[in-house]
Amino acid sequence: MREIPVILIGVGGVGQALLRQIVANRGLHAEQYGLRLHLRAVADSQGAVIALDAELSDATLAEVIAVKASGRPLIEHPDGGPQGDLVGVIDVAAHPGALVVDCTASDATVPALLYSLEQGYKLVLANKKPLTMEQEVYHRLTSAGGASHVRHLGRTRWETTCGAALPVIAALNRLAASGDAVERIAGAFSGTLGYVMTGLQEGRAFSDVVREAHKLGYTEPDPRDDLGGIDVARKALILARGLGWPLDLADVEVTGLYPAEMESLSVADFLDALPQLDADFAGQVQRAAAEGKVFRFAATVANGQCRVGPTLVDGASPLGQLSGTDNLVEFYTRWYSPNPLVIQGRGAGVDATASGVLADMVELTYTT
Ligand SMILES: NC(=O)c1ccc[n+]([C@@H]2O[C@H](COP(=O)([O-])OP(=O)(O)OC[C@H]3O[C@@H](n4cnc5c(N)ncnc54)[C@H](OP(=O)(O)O)[C@@H]3O)[C@@H](O)[C@H]2O)c1
Known part of the structure; x- marks a missing residue:
């Protein structure tokens, strides 16, 4: 079984739906993909819950969802602590092969995203802001692990930034790969x-x-x-x-x-x-x-x-x-x-969007 460390940044509507879907798909991931997604940390704008053991248990994830669904900050989770620094959260929680998933709508995640790529981790973005800042940031985020002209073969996926889970970016990338103008x-x-x-x-x-x-x-x-x-x-x-x-x-x-x-x-x-x-x-x-x-x-x-x-x-x-x-x-x-x-x-909705994020995560697991 491949155990993939996951750090989730942003536990709003999409982040919560993603956690629910990760737990609900554990059997499918194990049987069909030989895969288990290990949540190592989840972070919101103020706090984080970080795994002390191998992973946050499904019971802990259910509590995380309950805290956030009731409108409270993660700091109020029994295992929650303050997070002033997402880079620090990633430093503590990530391991080689980690997936860092951005389900915020903030550009404040960019330093942590770039740091993750420097460490060799992989990224999944539902967040459009990092990809619409300076071109240099876009290139650094999308090109890591691949030659600059084959961005989509690198270590980042961003399918849900355009049309939620509809395969719009995938279609674009396939057209590009085939040389179709x-x-x-x-x-x-x-x-x-x-x-x-x-x-x-x-x-x-x-x-x-x-x-x-x-x-x-x-x-x-x-x-x-x-x-x-x-x-x-x-x-x-x-x-x-x-x-x-x-x-x-x-x-x-x-x-x-x-x-x-x-x-x-x-x-x-x-x-x-x-x-x-x-x-x-x-x-x-x-x-x-x-x-x-x-x-x-x-x-x-x-x-x-x-x-x-x-x-x-x-x-x-x-x-x-x-x-x-x-x-x-x-x-x-x-x-x-x-x-x-x-x-x-459907081009919106937290469950549809989370399903697109999860598909990106599973796909990236098979990308070196
Ligand atoms: N909802 C959709 O249908 C949909 C469709 C396609 C794409 N998207 C994209 O998916 C992303 C998430 O959407 P959403 O509807 O889940 O948004 P949301 O409900 O507003 O949740 C955003 C989450 O990000 C957290 N956050 C904000 N700044 C942060 C920071 N600096 N560090 C860590 N966490 C931070 C927030 O923390 P707090 O809880 O502490 O405020 C919150 O948990 C957005 O970029 C959105 O554009 C959404």
Whole structure:
């Protein structure tokens, strides 16, 4: 049995789901892969629980999940202690062959991630931020263990940074490995924005759909975090960098769904002010329909550039046919033309995302 030391950074929704899935899949991993994932440490923003013996027991992991699910910090776990320094946690807890898994949404993990690679450990990232900082950080994170032009054959996996567990990065890497020239990628990478655009297409008022999505908890507490498009911009940048394009986040052209002057409003005032945008959106949807097009909040990666924002697409295209909260990606390449390679499905949710992280972990176990 191969025993793989694991350090999990971030025990929010995805991190907790991952711990549950690791425990639930122990039999499968043992029988099919001859593998046992040994949790050596789990860390949140304030504390960590570190194994004193070979691994944290499944009972301890259940307590970790219970503490975090009740909204408490890991420091309050009976075996928890403060963590001021993730590098220190990794230093104490990791062993050769370790997997370090980043399920935070913070760039504060970067020193620990780089340190892990220096030690020869492997990385799985659900966190987009480290991959959308300076290009030098991206290259160091993704190239370790592989030649720079074959990043995906190295010691890092980041499938869930783009479309959750959908195999978007895997598809991109396979196209690259086969020498198929990717001419354009177009995708809908936000379930929340998909919901809003579907509502608009059904003839509903913009303010009505956004307020409903907010009330149902489909948006972030401040809906501008979704409507501004920055999360989609990070995903587009990760795809562009995956194609080898030397772009930074500032190079991504982002058009959000509200004007800059609404940025300074409180959340309540923003929601109250939304009706002033209704007529403009309704007009745009009607004009699009008159041309046989539909309005999508899309990321477009083409001609060395990334654009993110409301986009008119052909109503008959896969993206044009999309409705609801699914993510969808079209790859237009030399061999996938005129019809694109299409990947569609759930692009968010803690369990789906955790399943993608777990798949990355198992795959990496077989990478030297
Ligand atoms: N949720 C989804 O559907 C989904 C889909 C695809 C990708 N993702 C990505 O997956 C990641 C995790 O998402 P989530 O929904 O689980 O987020 P979350 O619920 O906000 O959890 C984030 C976790 O990271 C911890 N954290 C923050 N800063 C830290 C630091 N400096 N050191 C150690 N831990 C730190 C937080 O600690 P505290 O508990 O102490 O605050 C928390 O446990 C994000 O990057 C997200 O973009 C999520």
